[in-house]
Amino acid sequence: MRARPRQVTLERTALLAILVVWLLPVLWLVTTAYKPPREIFSSPPTFAFTPTLFNFQRIFEMFDVWALLKSSLIISLGTTVLSLLFGVPAGYALARAKWRYAIAVAYFFLAIRTVPIIATLIPFYLMMRDIGLLGTWWAVVLINTTLNCAFVTWMMFSYFRALPRDMEEAALTDGCTLWGAFYRVALPMVVPGIIASALFCIMFSWNDFLTPMFLTGPDTKPLSVALLAAFGTKDITWGTLGALAHFSTVPIVLMALFLNRYFVQGLTRGVQ
Amino acid sequence: MTITSAGSIASPRRQSSSLRFSDRRKLFLLCLALPAIVYVVLVAVWPLAQGIWYSFFDYNLLRGGGRRTFAGFDNYVALWTDATARRAVVNTFIFTFAAVALEFLVGLGLALLLWRDGRFNRICLAFLLIPVTITPIVVGLIFRALLAVDYGFLGYFLAEWGISGPRGFLANTSTALPVIILIDVWEWTPLVALILLAGLKSLPTDILEAAAADGATAWQRFRMVVLPLLLPTVFLALVLRVMDAFRVFDIIFVTTGGGPADATTSLMLYGVKQGLEFFNIGFASAIGNLAILCIALMCAVFTLLIRRADVRANER
Numbered sequence: 001m002r003a004r005p006r007q008v009t010l011e012r013t014a015l016l017a018i019l020v021v022w023l024l025p026v027l028w029l030v031t032t033a034y035k036p037p038r039e040i041f042s043s044p045p046t047f048a049f050t051p052t053l054f055n056f057q058r059i060f061e062m063f064d065v066w067a068l069l070k071s072s073l074i075i076s077l078g079t080t081v082l083s084l085l086f087g088v089p090a091g092y093a094l095a096r097a098k099w100r101y102a103i104a105v106a107y108f109f110l111a112i113r114t115v116p117i118i119a120t121l122i123p124f125y126l127m128m129r130d131i132g133l134l135g136t137w138w139a140v141v142l143i144n145t146t147l148n149c150a151f152v153t154w155m156m157f158s159y160f161r162a163l164p165r166d167m168e169e170a171a172l173t174d175g176c177t178l179w180g181a182f183y184r185v186a187l188p189m190v191v192p193g194i195i196a197s198a199l200f201c202i203m204f205s206w207n208d209f210l211t212p213m214f215l216t217g218p219d220t221k222p223l224s225v226a227l228l229a230a231f232g233t234k235d236i237t238w239g240t241l242g243a244l245a246h247f248s249t250v251p252i253v254l255m256a257l258f259l260n261r262y263f264v265q266g267l268t269r270g271v272q
Numbered sequence: 273m274t275i276t277s278a279g280s281i282a283s284p285r286r287q288s289s290s291l292r293f294s295d296r297r298k299l300f301l302l303c304l305a306l307p308a309i310v311y312v313v314l315v316a317v318w319p320l321a322q323g324i325w326y327s328f329f330d331y332n333l334l335r336g337g338g339r340r341t342f343a344g345f346d347n348y349v350a351l352w353t354d355a356t357a358r359r360a361v362v363n364t365f366i367f368t369f370a371a372v373a374l375e376f377l378v379g380l381g382l383a384l385l386l387w388r389d390g391r392f393n394r395i396c397l398a399f400l401l402i403p404v405t406i407t408p409i410v411v412g413l414i415f416r417a418l419l420a421v422d423y424g425f426l427g428y429f430l431a432e433w434g435i436s437g438p439r440g441f442l443a444n445t446s447t448a449l450p451v452i453i454l455i456d457v458w459e460w461t462p463l464v465a466l467i468l469l470a471g472l473k474s475l476p477t478d479i480l481e482a483a484a485a486d487g488a489t490a491w492q493r494f495r496m497v498v499l500p501l502l503l504p505t506v507f508l509a510l511v512l513r514v515m516d517a518f519r520v521f522d523i524i525f526v527t528t529g530g531g532p533a534d535a536t537t538s539l540m541l542y543g544v545k546q547g548l549e550f551f552n553i554g555f556a557s558a559i560g561n562l563a564i565l566c567i568a569l570m571c572a573v574f575t576l577l578i579r580r581a582d583v584r585a586n587e588r
Contacts, residue, residue, distance in 0.1 A: 090308035093301040114515045118543040119560030123319035146316040178300040207407040256405040260398045268470035
């Protein structure tokens with residue numbers, strides 16, 4: 001399509017305006033964290049304020065922020081590693097199998113991803129209670145890995161299927177082992193897919209709230225759960241909450257911005 | 273295919289194997305796929321089956337020592353007679369369809385605006401995706417704070433100017449659900465825009481150029497060429513969002529907790545409340561199964577629509 005310069009300028013102005021309005025709530029969250037408590041609760045609300053790090057000091061006094069971060073990290077990295085270990089080989093196998101029902105199995109994984117978590121969470125909760133894993137990181141990692149590994153399998157299935165078989169066949173003819181054809185020939189070609197899948201697993205499990213809320217204990221709860229628990233206590237203000245929310249949102253937002261190419265690939269590929 | 277010839281090539285490892293190469297390959301692929309399949313069956317399918325089993329029992333951990341007594345379809349009948357459960361079903365459908373419809377309309381507009389290739393649009397898109405990456409709990413908290421009547425930036429003025437009533441939109445039974453729908457629209461429209469944009473960018477350029485050369489207006493091009501070709505992508509975006517929106521939990525839990533007076537209770541929220549707060553396992557399982565059934569039905573309908581759209585797109 002040929003573009004007239006005036007139309008382009010018009011489009012860009014519209015886009016920029018939409019973007020600014022759309023991101024105002026985020027801007028509000030970020031700025032609240034730097035406001036002194038008195039000014040947050042000023043009525044009517046004011047826009048001007050003197051920035052302070054007071055809220056950040058407060059949350060370090062009130063919460064063991066490092067422990068919360070550690071929990072979130074363990075849960076999301078554990079889930080991601082397990083999901084990739086299960087999902088990547090499975091995706092490859094389903095893409096390469098000449099078995100008629102391989103696609104049906106791939107769809108089965110896709111279906112697992114759409115299951116509402118409530119349907120599995122209650123029996124899983126009882127299961128974890130019976131084997132004594134309730135309140136541990138394992139419980140969250142195990143249940144999150146089902147959804148995420150189903151997602152990774154489906155996504156890698158689509159990546160491997162788009163990859164021509166010739167290279168692997170050539171390697172096999174040259175005496176390469178089956179494992180070598182997978183690990184040394186096919187795998188390096190889908191690294192973008194693996195990064196995209198990993199980004200997704202990290203994001204899903206870092207942002208997850210429902211499963212850790214019921215499956216972790218006081219010592220193992222991640223940031224997302226602490227955020228809401230904090231909200232119930234009297235001492236909490238929007239400022240301290242904004243400060244705590246920094247820790248829960250900034251890592252993922254930065255990851256999505258800097259690895260945007262992979263992030264976008266994951267979002268669009270996961271549905272096709 | 274070189275499989276059979278590859279199998280006969282002299283290589284020490286292959287000669288030692290008594291299996292044919294194609295069989296060894298099948299076995300190898302099976303070994304790669306099996307861990308994931310076994311895992312998903314054990315940790316997802318098995319609990320699902322248990323959930324179906326539990327739903328036919330009167331099973332409450334806090335009552336009768338947690339004993340299970342067979343109850344037939346009682347739990348499912350209760351879904352029909354329980355006012356909150358009915359409200360939850362209605363709310364979930366209203367939420368899903370209203371949110372996804374709005375996300376589609378706004379998302380399509382954004383995708384068309386972003387269609388032109390270029391650095392500016394790419395950067396805009398990257399920033400536009402921020403809401404998608406933010407923890408849903410935090411999204412809920414942001415809007416709860418913004419809509420607070422005493423000091424929230426939106427809530428204060430809305431109440432002051434008499435638009436929202438003195439207790440705010442979230443405390444009003446008729447406006448709470450629409451507000452939550454708008455929060456979901458804020459969070460997920462960028463994703464819909466992104467998927468539609470990917471679809472737009474994969475459209476065959478020669479057809480678009482031919483339409484432009486024929487003197488078709490922008491609206492005609494959109495209506496007669498772009499939209500029909502985009503239809504498969506549209507359905508994919510819709511099906512993805514419908515599945516996710518139907519499972520809404522976090523933002524409702526944070527903003528209203530299902531209130532006021534069940535006006536925003538969703539199926540997921542009610543299921544979690546029944547199952548993990550009241551430990552009414554049998555009834556909660558029935559709620560979960562109903563949710564699965566609804567999702568499966570909607571999936572089937574969408575698959576049918578996608579097939580048709582695909583056929584039509586190929587006919588053109």
